[in-house]
Amino acid sequence: MVGKLLRGLRSPLGKLRLSELRYRRLFETAQDGILILDADTGKIADVNPFLKELLGYSEAELIGKQLWEIGVFKDIVGSKAAFIELQTKGYIRYKDLPLQTKNGQVIDVEFVSNAYLVDSEKVIQCNIRDITNRKKAEEAVVSRAKELEVLTLSQEKTRRAMLNVMEDLEKAKSIIEIEKVKDEAMFASIGEGLIAVNNNRKIINVNKKTEDLLGWTAKELIGKVITTLRLESEDGQLISLEKRPTSIALATQETANVVYYFVKKDRTRFPLAINATPIILGGKTIGLIETLRDITRETEVDKAKSEFVSLASHQLRTPLGIIKWYLEALTQEKYLADAPTQIQGYFKEINKNNERVLSLVRDLLSVSRIDQGKVRNTPQSIDPAQVIREITEQLRIIADKKGIKLRCLISDAHLPAITIDLLRFHEVVENLIINAIEYTAAKGTVTVVASRIGSILSFYVKDTGIGISMTDQKKLFTKFFRTEKAVGYNPEGSGLGLYVVKSYVEGWGGTVAVNSAIGRGSTFTVSLPVYRQSSLKQHKKGGVSDEKNSHS
Amino acid sequence: MKKIVIVEDELAYSKLLKDQLASRSYEVVTASDGEEGLEVVKKERPDLLLVDIRMPKMDGLAMLNQLRQEEKEGKSGQRMKAIILTNLEPDEAIIHKVFDDQPSYYFVKSDTKLEDLIKKIDQLLAD
Numbered sequence: 001m002v003g004k005l006l007r008g009l010r011s012p013l014g015k016l017r018l019s020e021l022r023y024r025r026l027f028e029t030a031q032d033g034i035l036i037l038d039a040d041t042g043k044i045a046d047v048n049p050f051l052k053e054l055l056g057y058s059e060a061e062l063i064g065k066q067l068w069e070i071g072v073f074k075d076i077v078g079s080k081a082a083f084i085e086l087q088t089k090g091y092i093r094y095k096d097l098p099l100q101t102k103n104g105q106v107i108d109v110e111f112v113s114n115a116y117l118v119d120s121e122k123v124i125q126c127n128i129r130d131i132t133n134r135k136k137a138e139e140a141v142v143s144r145a146k147e148l149e150v151l152t153l154s155q156e157k158t159r160r161a162m163l164n165v166m167e168d169l170e171k172a173k174s175i176i177e178i179e180k181v182k183d184e185a186m187f188a189s190i191g192e193g194l195i196a197v198n199n200n201r202k203i204i205n206v207n208k209k210t211e212d213l214l215g216w217t218a219k220e221l222i223g224k225v226i227t228t229l230r231l232e233s234e235d236g237q238l239i240s241l242e243k244r245p246t247s248i249a250l251a252t253q254e255t256a257n258v259v260y261y262f263v264k265k266d267r268t269r270f271p272l273a274i275n276a277t278p279i280i281l282g283g284k285t286i287g288l289i290e291t292l293r294d295i296t297r298e299t300e301v302d303k304a305k306s307e308f309v310s311l312a313s314h315q316l317r318t319p320l321g322i323i324k325w326y327l328e329a330l331t332q333e334k335y336l337a338d339a340p341t342q343i344q345g346y347f348k349e350i351n352k353n354n355e356r357v358l359s360l361v362r363d364l365l366s367v368s369r370i371d372q373g374k375v376r377n378t379p380q381s382i383d384p385a386q387v388i389r390e391i392t393e394q395l396r397i398i399a400d401k402k403g404i405k406l407r408c409l410i411s412d413a414h415l416p417a418i419t420i421d422l423l424r425f426h427e428v429v430e431n432l433i434i435n436a437i438e439y440t441a442a443k444g445t446v447t448v449v450a451s452r453i454g455s456i457l458s459f460y461v462k463d464t465g466i467g468i469s470m471t472d473q474k475k476l477f478t479k480f481f482r483t484e485k486a487v488g489y490n491p492e493g494s495g496l497g498l499y500v501v502k503s504y505v506e507g508w509g510g511t512v513a514v515n516s517a518i519g520r521g522s523t524f525t526v527s528l529p530v531y532r533q534s535s536l537k538q539h540k541k542g543g544v545s546d547e548k549n550s551h552s
Numbered sequence: 553m554k555k556i557v558i559v560e561d562e563l564a565y566s567k568l569l570k571d572q573l574a575s576r577s578y579e580v581v582t583a584s585d586g587e588e589g590l591e592v593v594k595k596e597r598p599d600l601l602l603v604d605i606r607m608p609k610m611d612g613l614a615m616l617n618q619l620r621q622e623e624k625e626g627k628s629g630q631r632m633k634a635i636i637l638t639n640l641e642p643d644e645a646i647i648h649k650v651f652d653d654q655p656s657y658y659f660v661k662s663d664t665k666l667e668d669l670i671k672k673i674d675q676l677l678a679d
Binding site: 314317318320321322324325326328329332358361362 | 562571572661662666
């Protein structure tokens, strides 16, 4: 049997059979998909198990069908064209072709087709190799390569950045060192006492001036809590920790300025102005610098100033006031009323000059208070129309004497009440009207007008007087300034009136302005916020209640 | 005859005021400091008090304060009319405190005409 079989196999026909057998085995067991197509129709003649498994179709579903009928190829038109190409060329190869399995999964394959003759029949064999894994591996390699590239690139960048940082650090270090030396030199040499304090209120450093000023050495102070340095109020009360500038500045993150008395080791004390400035880094207070200044001298000067004010007020006003009243009494005496005009003229001259000194004393007092920030301010609700009208009436005598027409065109209906210090307001209005009369020649006119626009009350004092040049207008409101023309016209003025006016008006949050030209008169405008004063004090609703209360 | 007490340390002022007011047929008694002023006021019980602020021993405001206090306690009868005459410009708040609910009459001497002051006095005593 075996011999016969072997013999049979060795025969040409047997050889062929053997070859067919081998092929068949290969076909069945191949790990590539194999497809046999009818070369003319493109219909599937045979399919190996591997391909069936790969595509998920049964043999029945495949045999006798055209590949594009099944839905393996997405591109049906392209596939038909490819088949025609295959028929003519006898060979086609796709390195990477997507095929769709029965359950819709797409697999990448290498597709090789060859056409050849079997028993004089043209047959096409397609070898289909699943390259999904290969592709994945390839992609992985590519992406790793890319990653590597990026990594290398970023490493290079990092390295360079590191180098830069190090270089910068070196530079910064040297700058910091220079700055530190500078700071230290400045800290040591500055003319004011300096104390550096950390956020635990401990003293980190003090300069030489501090040592001199306070009578403590740096060695004694560094590391100690700031309260080691005793601060007192003027009446000798100890300043508690939370009221010290150190605590205020640390709590508020803002500069604190205070004046207290510093008590030295020997219990003597002196007024000390302290400025505590927090050092803020990234929103956090890391400590502060306190500057110390001995203000003994300033305090003495201030005291001397207020003593002078008091002296001027009392000592000058007393004798001047006595002269004033005695003169008044004298001129009312019968025998003087009948005295010759010449004698009466002498008395008038004495009185005029006495008033002049009194007025100067008054202005000096006002200026002194302004300069010391001690302007008295007792706001009360007033009717500005009424006050201005009263002042105008009082000053009418002076205007009449000079032959000047004084008009007050204020009707009270449209003016709101204002809450203001009556005496200061009186001073402002009076000053402006007297000025207007003073610098206007006979037959001239002085007009007082007022208006309200929104929450601003304005009053205008307009004259037909000598006028003020543009250059002089700029300096007009400064202390002691008088224009040359004004000096020639009225040598008695002190040059303080407008300074006082401006200071008061600005103190109330208002403005004063002048509009004038030489020979064409002047208009002074004072504008005041209507609600400001009351809104600063107890907040009354608008000013309505004030208006009701003010009309007396 | 209405009675006026003047409390003033500056004799030139009190002398002139006394002359002027006496000639208008007021009875005038003077004192030269706050302490003396209080005694005189208690003794004379005037219709009007003219008082300076800055004076030795006791100043005018302290004197008025004490007087008002005693009035409240009922020792000195009715509330006495008063005018402050000064060359200071004290804090208005202090003046208000002294005068309490009563309108304050307060004159800066060197800013006031004698004539205006006397008019005010006549007016106050006419009521």
